[in-house]
Amino acid sequence: MTSLNHTTLQTRNLSMNRPFLAAALIASSALPNLGAATAITGSGATFPAPLYQRWASDFKKVNADVMVNYQSIGSGAGVTQFLQGVTDFGASDTAMKDEEISHARQNAVMIPATAGSIVLAYNVPGVQTGLKLSRTAYIGILVGGITKWNDPAIAKANPGVNLPAVPITVISRSDGSGTTAVFTGHCAEVSAEFKEKVGSGKAVTWPVGVAGKGNEGVTALIKQTPGAIGYVEYGFAAYNNLAMAALENKAQNFISPSIESCAATLASVKLPGDLRAFILDPEGSNDYPVVTFTWVLVKKTYGDAAKAAGVKAFVTYGLTTGQAAAPQLGYVTLPPEVVTKAMAALEAVK
Amino acid sequence: MTLGEKSITTRLGGPANRPYRPRADLFRAACWIASALTVALLVFILGEILCKAWPAITKFGLGFLSGVQWSPNRGVFGVLPVLIGTAASSLLALLFALPLGLAIAIFLSENFLPRPVRQFIRFMVELLAAIPSVVYGLWGIFIVVPLVQQYGAVLADKLGFLPLFAGPTYGNSLLTASLVLALMVLPTITAISRNSLVAVPPTLREVSYALGATRWETILGVILPTAAPGIVASTILSFGRAMGETMAVAMLIGNSQRLSWSLLSPSNTLSALLANQFAEAEGIQISALMYAALVLVIMTLAVNIAGDAVLRRTQRSLVGLK
Numbered sequence: 001m002t003s004l005n006h007t008t009l010q011t012r013n014l015s016m017n018r019p020f021l022a023a024a025l026i027a028s029s030a031l032p033n034l035g036a037a038t039a040i041t042g043s044g045a046t047f048p049a050p051l052y053q054r055w056a057s058d059f060k061k062v063n064a065d066v067m068v069n070y071q072s073i074g075s076g077a078g079v080t081q082f083l084q085g086v087t088d089f090g091a092s093d094t095a096m097k098d099e100e101i102s103h104a105r106q107n108a109v110m111i112p113a114t115a116g117s118i119v120l121a122y123n124v125p126g127v128q129t130g131l132k133l134s135r136t137a138y139i140g141i142l143v144g145g146i147t148k149w150n151d152p153a154i155a156k157a158n159p160g161v162n163l164p165a166v167p168i169t170v171i172s173r174s175d176g177s178g179t180t181a182v183f184t185g186h187c188a189e190v191s192a193e194f195k196e197k198v199g200s201g202k203a204v205t206w207p208v209g210v211a212g213k214g215n216e217g218v219t220a221l222i223k224q225t226p227g228a229i230g231y232v233e234y235g236f237a238a239y240n241n242l243a244m245a246a247l248e249n250k251a252q253n254f255i256s257p258s259i260e261s262c263a264a265t266l267a268s269v270k271l272p273g274d275l276r277a278f279i280l281d282p283e284g285s286n287d288y289p290v291v292t293f294t295w296v297l298v299k300k301t302y303g304d305a306a307k308a309a310g311v312k313a314f315v316t317y318g319l320t321t322g323q324a325a326a327p328q329l330g331y332v333t334l335p336p337e338v339v340t341k342a343m344a345a346l347e348a349v350k
Numbered sequence: 351m352t353l354g355e356k357s358i359t360t361r362l363g364g365p366a367n368r369p370y371r372p373r374a375d376l377f378r379a380a381c382w383i384a385s386a387l388t389v390a391l392l393v394f395i396l397g398e399i400l401c402k403a404w405p406a407i408t409k410f411g412l413g414f415l416s417g418v419q420w421s422p423n424r425g426v427f428g429v430l431p432v433l434i435g436t437a438a439s440s441l442l443a444l445l446f447a448l449p450l451g452l453a454i455a456i457f458l459s460e461n462f463l464p465r466p467v468r469q470f471i472r473f474m475v476e477l478l479a480a481i482p483s484v485v486y487g488l489w490g491i492f493i494v495v496p497l498v499q500q501y502g503a504v505l506a507d508k509l510g511f512l513p514l515f516a517g518p519t520y521g522n523s524l525l526t527a528s529l530v531l532a533l534m535v536l537p538t539i540t541a542i543s544r545n546s547l548v549a550v551p552p553t554l555r556e557v558s559y560a561l562g563a564t565r566w567e568t569i570l571g572v573i574l575p576t577a578a579p580g581i582v583a584s585t586i587l588s589f590g591r592a593m594g595e596t597m598a599v600a601m602l603i604g605n606s607q608r609l610s611w612s613l614l615s616p617s618n619t620l621s622a623l624l625a626n627q628f629a630e631a632e633g634i635q636i637s638a639l640m641y642a643a644l645v646l647v648i649m650t651l652a653v654n655i656a657g658d659a660v661l662r663r664t665q666r667s668l669v670g671l672k
Contacts, residue, residue, distance in 0.1 A: 076630040147518070167518050174605035174622075176422065176630025184423075201423020202630055210522045210604035210616040213626055217601075224495065225521055 037064070038310040043071040044078020044091030045178055046214065047233050048114050048294045050329050052091065055322045059314055062321075066310040075178040076202065082108075082297050088311055090297035093178035094202065107300050109349065110275055111342045112293040113318055114331045115266050118183045119257040119290070121242035122229040123222050124149055125164050131245045132157040132254040138247060139191040141168055141229060143198065144208035149227060157254065164227075170209030171221045171230025176202040179215065182292040183231045189280035190250075190289075231290075234262070235330020251285040261288035262332045271341055291332075301350050312349050319343060396647065403644050406637035414641055420607040420623075422631070427638035429645065431609045435617035436646070439524055439603065440592035442613070443531035448585055450532075451539030455581075456569060458540070459547035472544070479537035487601035490530040495521035495602065498529070502614045513611035522604035525613040530598055535588035542587065542661075546580020547573060579660055586657030590650050596621040620646040 049072030056068040075092040082090025120138060122131060134157045140146035146153055150163040173180045184200035198204050212221040215236040222228045222242060234257050237244055246254040255261050265287040271277050279291050296315055302308035319342055323333045406414065410427060417428015454475060458468050499521035506517035550573050558568040604616020605626055620642050631639055
């Protein structure tokens, strides 16, 4: 059996009878590169998980030789598994920290795969849509300085809106999450008070409110609590028909979260050579302020040609054909120059 | 049939004539191995947690237990608010469940109702223990949370001057979690209390009636005091169960590590904290969570050992009365 080479095995695959197939399977498990289907496993961020899973199932239709399996276990665990070599690719929506990068530098490439915004969704009785929140207002709410919906700081930006005297309940994430990291990163950037009282990171201590687990937990709490406001990923909020607030950006315009306003932000970002960019407070006049790239982590050398080819083919698919699926799920198509840079980085994978 | 005869003859014949039976030895060995494995597993788990927690133990020491802030993003880890939340939610749950459970136990152990009806009620109460935790959580979200939101606001309005009921009111709060926990420990309290009430020797009851005591006096003055150790044991075991409960609590307590006196404020428990933060933890945070797990294990072990000891004492004290 071992004398069979790769091509003969593949060409004869269809006409094989059962015992022969079984023997071939045993042979292929002993020898890499001989199997018909390569299994690629990845794990990590929950934020882009719906998109990656969609890519995986679409990719199988065009490329039956490669089976991709993505598990959304969270950025932190995903990065750990990837660095330990448990998975073939990882995914993280906070760019890896410097020490993690240096730990993995010899053999890891970060490739931006998609982007999305994080929104402040609300449930204010009588205000179905169109709430505008200035920086003072939303930071004030989050640090506990503003406690009622009819506070003058909120009313100022919302002339003509009948704001009720309902107490504000801030809903945050109880689990560590990249979504929290991106959102608190933005808040800490725009407000010294927030930076001092809360700080930024995947898990922070919120001065007010209650916390739910995952985007779904936060969504449920917002839906159920009159007077609630909380941060969730845009796709999740849109899918659940949550009302989303327009936020004041650096240019002092109120921008509603949407695919377009997120794309506007991305267009104004310059990606550095290592493709790591933190968009803390974008400057464009139509930029939605809380936007993040999300990255796929791949190895530079896999030591397994089939695996390397499979990972490359999958990520290439995501960066090209797969981008069209992004808006359907609430993510943003990457700007062409980002895709070009990402494809160039992918070339290094062997 | 032959087997029965054989065993009779061996019994009569005494140990000297007993034929060698490898099955019994095998069975004994299997039992030994199984029980040794159980103990080994516990030791292994404790050792593993201790190892993983060691960096945090050396770094934070006992200050971990008295620290009031849990901010992984700043490397600050203190579990005092969570410890208080764990103890408070469990104690409150007992406060709600004990009178109710005891009342049910008395009702089911006396002959107020025909036996089949009592059996049915007992079965229903014990069935509560079979409901999965997550279902309690969901039920809490859809039923208890709105109730607490609505009536909590009234409570805060009328009694808000007391720190216990100070606003603002949250639906997901210590009170909500405790109410649902109370329901979850109800079957434990009821079942064990009922067993110890039923175990009170009938002679005691008869003597009490013979001396002219009413039923009320008999229950309060004779039956309850006699069964008290069993009732205490049921309470302690329920306390252990309430402390370790994770899913329903994580869904209802609001997951906030802030110190507050108010029952209407969100809080957190050790098990909910672990369930929430473990997946995304890294570095020293994993150690700190393991340290918290160690504290939880020690607390639950202590409570369970205490409950077991009391229960054992009850059984011993009742033996003399029979």
